[in-house]
Amino acid sequence: MTRRDGLIKVIDLLHAEITAMKTNDVDALDKATSAKLAALNDLAAIDGGMLEPGVRELAEEAHRLNETARIYCNLMAANVRRRLQILAGDAAGGYRANGHLAAYA
Template sequence: MTRRDALIDVIDALHAEIAALKTNDVASLERATTTKLAAIETVAALGQGPAGPELRELAEEANRLNETCRIYVNLMAANVRRRLQMLTGDHAGNYRPGIAAAYA
């Protein structure tokens, strides 16, 4: 396997993660994440020789997709936090008047 092949595996796994996040499919998300981590380990094991334009482009694509995954996860976490706050009657969230002044 080449670094190119391993990076393509990372990209494919990231696409699968995004699809699983969009549909809230936990089992698919777990499989995609496991596949992604294994592909990243493969990339690391193949060394850090010079990267040509194609490898750089693949790495940048993987980084963009990973950023997309991060955004989805953060949005989902914010939704959960908001729902929990509504369930507990804490509509203001973490904001409390006067608390900010205590840290100033």
């Protein structure tokens, strides 16, 4: 496997992760994330040497997609936190009007 091939695989798996997050498909997200981590390990095991043409651009694309996945993950976590706060009767988000953190028993 070349770096180029490895990066293309990682990019495809990042797309799969993002799609799974958008559709709330936990099984697909688990599979895509596990496969992505394995692909990254395979990529890291490639010996040094000359970079093939286009590798830098593929790495930058993978980085952009990873940032997109991170943003989706953070948004999902924020939505869950907000829902839990509402269920706990703390619609203010854990803070009171006086600016102090609410106490929990």
